Amino acid sequence: MQSIRALLLLVIGGTAQAAIVASQIASLNSGACRVEIDYNDTTLAIARLRIVNTSARVCAAFVKHTISLVSRSLAAQPGETQTLNLPNGISFSINPDDGSLSLGPVWLGAKWE
Amino acid sequence: MGVRQTLAVLPLLGLPLWGAITRAVRGTAQSKTAAAVFDSDSIAASDVGASFVIVLAHDPATISSVELRDDAITPPCDGNLVATFAKNVETTNTGNVQISVWSAHNLSAPDGCVKVTFATSVVAKAMTISQLSGTNGALVFDTSATGTGTGTDASTASITCAPNSGADCGWIGGVGTEGPVEDTAGTWVNPNNAGSRSGTTGGTAVSNITASEGYEIDSASVTQALSKTGMTSRDWAAVLATYKEPAAGGLTIKDVHMRGRVAAPR
Numbered sequence: 001m002q003s004i005r006a007l008l009l010l011v012i013g014g015t016a017q018a019a020i021v022a023s024q025i026a027s028l029n030s031g032a033c034r035v036e037i038d039y040n041d042t043t044l045a046i047a048r049l050r051i052v053n054t055s056a057r058v059c060a061a062f063v064k065h066t067i068s069l070v071s072r073s074l075a076a077q078p079g080e081t082q083t084l085n086l087p088n089g090i091s092f093s094i095n096p097d098d099g100s101l102s103l104g105p106v107w108l109g110a111k112w113e
Numbered sequence: 114m115g116v117r118q119t120l121a122v123l124p125l126l127g128l129p130l131w132g133a134i135t136r137a138v139r140g141t142a143q144s145k146t147a148a149a150v151f152d153s154d155s156i157a158a159s160d161v162g163a164s165f166v167i168v169l170a171h172d173p174a175t176i177s178s179v180e181l182r183d184d185a186i187t188p189p190c191d192g193n194l195v196a197t198f199a200k201n202v203e204t205t206n207t208g209n210v211q212i213s214v215w216s217a218h219n220l221s222a223p224d225g226c227v228k229v230t231f232a233t234s235v236v237a238k239a240m241t242i243s244q245l246s247g248t249n250g251a252l253v254f255d256t257s258a259t260g261t262g263t264g265t266d267a268s269t270a271s272i273t274c275a276p277n278s279g280a281d282c283g284w285i286g287g288v289g290t291e292g293p294v295e296d297t298a299g300t301w302v303n304p305n306n307a308g309s310r311s312g313t314t315g316g317t318a319v320s321n322i323t324a325s326e327g328y329e330i331d332s333a334s335v336t337q338a339l340s341k342t343g344m345t346s347r348d349w350a351a352v353l354a355t356y357k358e359p360a361a362g363g364l365t366i367k368d369v370h371m372r373g374r375v376a377a378p379r
Contacts, residue, residue, distance in 0.1 A: 016184075017339065023205070023207045024202055024205060025203075025205055025207065025259070025261060026202070026203065026259040027202070027203040027204070027213075028201075028202045028203075028258075028259065029202070029254075029257065030200045030201070033147065039207075059177065059271070061270075066262075070335070075375075079327050092207070095319065095348065097317065097319045098317065098319045100208045100209060100319070101208035102208075102209065102348055103206060103261060103263045103348065104263050105263070106260070106262065106263075107260065107261070107262040108260065108261045108271055109259060109260040109261075109268075109270040110204070110257060110258065110259045110260075110270060111256070111257070111258035111259070111269070111271070112202075112209055112257050113255075113256035113257075113272045113273060
């Protein structure tokens, strides 16, 4: 009975499932150091920061909320893949000009050296 | 021992003993016509052995290749392949603007035109083309940094470029904004020289893309982040790349002229 109710809610409600979307934000040295974020396409919250480093040097990235000053950084040694779960409150906003995503007060940076 | 000699180092006009990087403008291009190919106009012939550095900004899309082709047939930029550019650094402000820096070094025939091929059709796109030349020899790509955000000021993470002995570091910065070329350009703080700027125009502001280039040449080790301030507030993406020239060579035999006489042993 519960499963039928859940199915009915899904059909009647018609609400799309939120999905986690991976987006590459930086590629350094022809992709040897790649920095990605995972964000929720419904809440627009940036959930994770990830570095895939196949280069011979350190690859690093950071995210900073310029209003709350919440910031996190991450570094991947040569050959490493590192993932960091981010705190709540670091989210995309909607650009009022065209309805597109906007980073707003969120600043994302990366380096390879 | 009776070797007495004098050394005379003759003036070596045009052959500096210490290296130096020079930068020159080689062109810009912009287009708002949906297409998977984006060509520059002809580039004037440059120094043999020079590097070309491209700052490329556009609506987010995968770039398949950036090539230097001879311009025997222009337009389009479909002449023979001269060199393939390597992607030094790229960053994307998700859904808004993507920017990358591409370079090709030690060019044997540095002229022609630049052909950018995307994996899909792209509407707004702009590029700047610069030349870097080192007196010590061919440059190489060294380090890079990126940043993305929204607002009037753009910046990246901080990186260090330490020149080789007797040589320079060349810094190239790029800021891509989701706005028209008529936007307020702002001020390049680091790198500290404003380079070329190119962008599209017309329609809504956010239907456009503008690419802005900054540059700096340093003979000492410098640690800095890209910083550009006072722009029209837009979604932006910024990249910073450094290039090194080889260490300065010592005097070679052809540079040193010896005079003297060998005295008889006493």
